[in-house]
Amino acid sequence: MSQPILMTVDDDPAVSRSVARDLRRRYGQDYRVVRAGSGADALDALREIKLRGDAVAAILADYRMPHMDGISFLEQAMDLFPHARRALLTAYADTDAAIQAINVVDVDHYLLKPWDPPEEKLYPVVDALVDAWRAAGDRPVEETKIVGHRWSAPSYQVRDFLARNSVPYRWYSVDEPEAARLLEAADATAEEIPVLVTPDGTVLRKPSGEEIANAVGLSTRPAEEFYDLIVVGGGPAGLGAAVYGASEGLRTVLVERKATGGQAGQSSRIENYLGFPDGVSGAQLTDRARRQAQKFGAEVLTTRDVVGLEARGSARVIKFGDGTELSAHAVVLATGVSYRALEADGCAELTGRGVYYGSAATEAGECTGQHVYIVGGANSAGQAAVFFSRYASEVTILVRGESLRASMSHYLIEQLDQIENVHVRTHTTVVGVHGEDHLEKLTLCDQHGARETVAASHLFVFIGAAPRTEWLGDDVIRDRHGFVCTGPDLVVEGRRPPGWPLDRDPHHLESSIPGVFVAGDVRSQSVKRVASAVGEGAMAVTLVHRYLEQQ
Template sequence: MNGDWVAESPDHGGAFARLSPEQIEHLAGFGRRRHASAGEVLFREGQRNRPFFVVTSGLVAVVEDYGGDQERVVEMHGAGRFLDELGLLTGQPSFVTAVVAADGELVEVPVSALHEAARQDVRLGDLLLSGFVARRERLLSSIAGITIISSRFSPDTKRLRELAARNRVPHTWIDLEEDAQAERLLRELSIAPDDTPVVIWQHRVLRNPSNAELAELAGLRAFDGDEPHCDLVVVGAGPAGLAAAVYGASEGLRTVVVDAVATGGQAATSSRIENYLGFPAGISGAELADRAAVQARKFGATFTVPAEAAGLDSGDVNHVVRLDDGTRLHCGAVVVATGARYRRLDVDRLAEFEGTSVYYAATITEAGACDSREVAIIGGGNSAGQATVFLSRHASKVYLVIRHADLGRDMSRYLVDQIARLPNVEVVTEAEVRELDGDRGRLASAVIENKGERRTLPVSVLFVFIGAEPCTGWLADSLALDERGYVRTGPDASGGATILETSRPGVLAVGDVRSGSIKRVASAVGEGAMAVRVIHELRSGRSAPPPVAQRSGTGSPTR
C-alpha cells in the first residue's frame, strides 16, 4: 500500500461519529490502551475473531483488497473514531482490512467485554450499533466484496444474488452476457462458462455453490450440525420470529432460530417503516431486523441462515424440526413464524426478467438498478407504498399500478399522502399488467390494461407487491391449516388452548403465517413476545423441567 494518505474521511449520516473522551475512557476500562505503528495490520479481510478498536490518535486506513491488484483505501479514521461494522457483532468475517496509516494510540477491547461496556452505558451502545448498521449499508455500495460470475439466464444466478442481497452481504455480480471482464476472469481460473455460476472471495472459488456453501463463506451460519436439546426452535426470522427469539433467549430458554433466506423476513425488504412505535423518523426494515438479531444474540440465541425447515415430527423431547440439509433439531417448543412470500404476476415471460429487471423487494440494493430510469410498482398495500416513496428518490419516474380505484383502500393514510406529494409518481388505478417486453433478460416495457384499453409503460424495472402466500408447505399434515394454507390457532385449531397455540400442543404460530393475523410489523412483534409467555405457561402446566440457565450472551450493544 502506498504512503500517499488522504485526509480523514468525513462523517456520513452517523456512520463515523466520534466518541466523546468520557466514552473512550469508559471503553478503556474494559480493554487496554496501546501504541500503534504505521503499517501495522489490525485485522484482515476474511478475519472472523477480531477485537474492537477506537482510534485515540494517529490515523487508521480501511482498505479493500489489501496487498492485491485492486487495493483501494475505502475510509480513513482519526482520533475519536471507532473501527469495524455490523459483522463484528454477528461473527461474520471482515470484508476489509484495517491498517495503521500514521503512528498513534488505540483502545483495544475484546468483543465479549464490549457487550458489557455497552450495557453499562446505553448511549454508547446505541451510538455503536447505529454506526455499525450504517457502515454495513455503506459497504454494500462502496466495495466489491464477494464476486458472483454468472449468466442472467441461469436460475442459480437469481438464487445466489437473492441470498447475498437479502443477507446484506457486500457482493458484485459480473454478468457473463455483458461484462467482458467475466470471460477474462474465467480464463484465469480455467473455468468454462458452462460451469458457472462461480463465487470468488479470499482466494476461494466455489463452483455453483449451494445456499449453505455461500452462507458459510459469508459467515452467516452460526452452527452446522444437530442441536439435540433446545428449549425452543423458532422457524422464521421475520419480526415475529425475532421477537420470539429475543424474549425466549432473554428469559432463559435455549433458543435456536432458523430461516430459509435471511433475518428480517419480508419486513427487511421495506425501505422505510414510518408507523412503527418508537421510531418517529422511521426505520428501514433491514435496520430493524439487524437490531433485533443483534439483540437476540446478546441474550444467547443461536441463528443459522439459510436453513429451510423441511418437516415437523415427534421426538423424545416433544418435537423435532427437520431441516433441508438433514439436520434434526429436538426441542420442547416450536414457534412457527415462517410468514408469507410475495405472489408472482401471472404474465408470460416473467421468469425471464426476474432477478435482472423484476424484483420483489425495494432496498438500497435494488435501488441501484433504478437510477434515472422509469420504473413500475405493482400493488396497493403498504409494501408497495413504502417502495414508491423510496424509489421516487432514485428513479426518474415511478408508475404505481393498482387493480382497484382507491389507493387508500389497502394503504395507510400517511403513505397515500406522501405519494400524492411526489411529482415524479403517477398512480394508475384499475389496471393490471398484461405483457412484458424486452431482450436478453432486460425489461424494456410493460403493457397494462385499464378498463379494456391497453397502455405501454416505458419501464426498465418492475417491482411486484401483490399480496402473499403462506410459507407452510413444510408442515404438510403436521398442523391444521385453513383453506388458504395459513396455520389455524386457538379455538379454530380444534385444541389450541390460547390464541397462538396450534392443533399440536407446544407448537405456536405467530405473525403473518397465522390464520386471522393482522399483517403489520407491530402486531407480529407482539405475537412473538406473547408466544414465549404462553410457552412458559404450558411448561408449568405440564410440570416440565425448568429451562436451562441463561447463558452469557455473545451479542452486542443495542437499545
C-alpha cells in the same frame, strides 16, 4: 494502538465543553474524547488521527456551524473514517434537517439539544453508536466478489442472498475487463457464472444457497440435537421470539430458509415502527434484531428448508429437506407469507431478469434514469416506490382497486403525494410481460378491458400474501387460505380440535398441536404489521413457558 476516539464538533464553546464533559464521564476509561470548534478544524484533526493510525468510533457534529454545517462535515468525515458512527446535534427547529441527514447522508442518529439528563437522552444514543462500531470494527471490509450477468436470474439470486444476509460483496458484470481477469485468476469460465470468490480465495461456480452460506461464514448446522425452543422463520415475529426466548434462558435456535428479516427485511424504510421516529430500514432493523438474538445465545441457521413437523411424545420435531431432523420441547412457527406470483403471460420466464418479487434493493443502481413499475397497493409497495424514486426517472404504482386507501397507511399515501416522479394508476393490472433475455415491455389492462403496451426494464411485484404452509400436514389446522388457526379459533361450539390430547383449551397462540405456537403473518386473523409480529413473537415465548410449566 491507543484508545479509540469519540469526536465532538460544535462552534459554541460552552456546548462543546458540555458534550466533552458528559462523554468523558461515561466513556473516558475506554475512549479518548476529542473536540473541535469547527468542521474545518475537525477535518484537520481527523487527518492527523488517520496518519497516526488511530481509530475513530463515533463523531457527534452540530448541525448549525458557520462555513461548514454538520451535514457537510460528516459527508467529508466519512471519506476519512467510513466505519465511524455518526450523529447530528440539532435544535428542535432543525429536526427536519436531521431526518434528511439520516435519509440522505447516512447519519445514524440525531440528538436534540439540550440533552439533560444525559443518562436518558445522550448516553443511550452513544451506546448504540459505539456498539454498532464495535460490531463492524474499523478494519477494511473483506468483500466477496461475484462475476455474473446483469440479466441472469441465478446471478441476481446470489446478489440478493448476500445482500439480505448483510454479507459485503462486489459485483462484476461478465462483460467488464476486471471480470475477465477475475475469472482467469479463479480458473473459471464465463459459462460457469455466477462465479463467487470469497475473501480467502475460495471459488464457487454456480453455487447453491447452502454452499454460499458455508463459504461466507453463515451457520447452517445446529450445534445441538435438542433445544428448548425451535423458531421456524426469521422475520420480525421469529426474531422477536428468538430474542425473548434466548434472553429468558431457553436454549433457542432460529431456522431460516433464505435470510432473516422476511418481507420486512426488504423494506427500504419503515416509518411507523415504535421508537424510530425518523424511520428505520428493514435491513437495519433485521441486523440489530439478529445481533440481539445472538448476543443472548440464540443460534441462527440459514439456508435450512423445513419440510415437515411432527409430535413425538413430549418432543416436537421439524424435518429438513435434506432428510435431517431437529427436536425441541416447543416450536414457534413464524414463517410469514410470500408474495403471490403475478399471473401474466411471460412473467415466470423473466423473473430475476427484470421482474422481481419484493423490494430488490440490489437493483437500485440499475434503475437510474429508468421508468420503474410497481404492482401492489400495500405499505411494502409504497415504501419501495419512495425508495426507487431516488434513482428512477419515474415510478408508476399499478393498483387493481380504485385507490391506495384501502390497504396503505395514511402517512405513506401523503408522502407519495409529495414525490413528483411517483404516479399511481388505479384499476390497472399487468397481463403481459415481454422481452428476450430481460424485461423490455409490459402490457397493461384497465377496468374496461382496454390494453396498453409500455416500455419497462424493471417491474417489482408486491401482491397478495401466500402463507406457504402446505408442509405442515393435516395435523395443523389451517383456514381456507392456508393461514394457521390458533387459540380460540380452534374451539368450535365448546369443542376442542380433533385429536387434542390435553385437558385444557389451546393457549391463545397455540396451534392444534400442543407446544407448537404461531406468531406473525402466518397466523390466521393476525394483524399484518411489523410491530404486531414482534409482539406476537414475544407473547409466544411467554406461552411457551406456560406450556413447559404444565408438562
